Amino acid sequence: MAQEIRSAQDIIRLLRENPQFRDEVRRYVLSEELLSLPALVRELAANVAALAEAQRRSEERLSALEERVIRLEDAVAALAEAQRRSEERLSALEERVTRLEDAVAALAEAQRRSEERLSALEERVTRLEDAVAALAEAQRRSEERLSALEERVARLEEAHLRLEERVTFLEERMLRVEERLEELSRAVVGLQQAVADLQRAVAALQKEVGTLANVVGGSIETDLDDVLPYVMRQKGYRILGEPQPISLDGEVDVVLPVQSPDGRDLWVVAEAKVRLRRGDVFHLATQLADAQWRERMQRAGIVPPYLPYAYGMRVYPDAVTAAETTGIGVLSPRGEVLAPKEVS
Secondary structure (H helix, E strand, C coil), X not given: CXXXXXXXXXXXXXXXXXXXXXXXXXXXXXXXXXXXXXXXXXXXXXXXXXXXXXXXXXXHXXXXXXXXXXXXXXXXXXXXXXXXHHHHHHHHHHHHHHHHHHHHHHHHHHHHHHHHHHHHHHHHHHHHHHHHHHHHHHHHHHHHHHHHHHHHHHHHHHHHHHHHHHHHHHHHHHHHHHHHHHXXXXXXXXXXXXXXXXXXXXXXXXXXXXXXXXXXXXXXXXHHHHHHHHHHHHCXXXXXXXXXXXXXXXXXXXXXXXXXXXXXEEEXXXXXXXXXXXXXXXXXXXXXXXXHHHHHHHHCCCCCCEEEEEEEEEECHHHHHHHHHHCCEEEECCEEEECCCCEC
């Protein structure tokens, strides 16, 4: 229902009581910008509040930044000091780098030599591979032999068991032997006295044997003195002197100067033995070939050529065989058994 408006108070009352009327009046009275101003103010207030909050946070961050700047200044000072030390270390490092460059050059040369050695090693490795293959084959054969040895060990273990049984048996016998030894030890006491008596008898016998040896030795040399000139005359040699005993390390018993049928002077050298064996002949042949022995003979005036003889009261066949091989003559009480060869 339309209301009648008579005064300004009626208009004010309607504006206060009727929102639709109030809005309609605003559209006619106010511009569009003024109508949107409340919303803008509210938005501005919200923005101001946000800016105030942002300002507060900015101040907090600024305070934190100031603290960080202080710390950064301290850090920069420390970095400056560290930079100074780094420069010093850098100078030292440059020197070390120079030395390292020299070392690298040396290492490069060493590398070249190493490559050469590596090539040689590769060749050696190739040869070693071949050797390893051969060793593998040898290992296979060794394993086969080891299997055979294991079988032998098994047999030996069985034999060991039997041996242990035998040892037990022998230990029993050993006990019996020890008992027997006790009996024998008592008998040995009696034998010791008998041995002492025997030793005294042997000493007396040795004395008699020594006397007999001197007699026999003198007898053999006397026989040689008789046989040697006789044989040489029978062979047509002229005797230039008497048989002479000579002792050069006890090797030659008699020497005799003679002249051959063709007029050459020689020395007969003879060694006498009771029993002439093969070893005696070889011993005389060795002496004749010894340069020091020949030098001693020449210093004694007995110069080559020589006619070497070995004389024996009894001559064994092996001595004659050895004499044929060495060229030594052989004499017996009956005369010449084998003619000698001259030794120049």
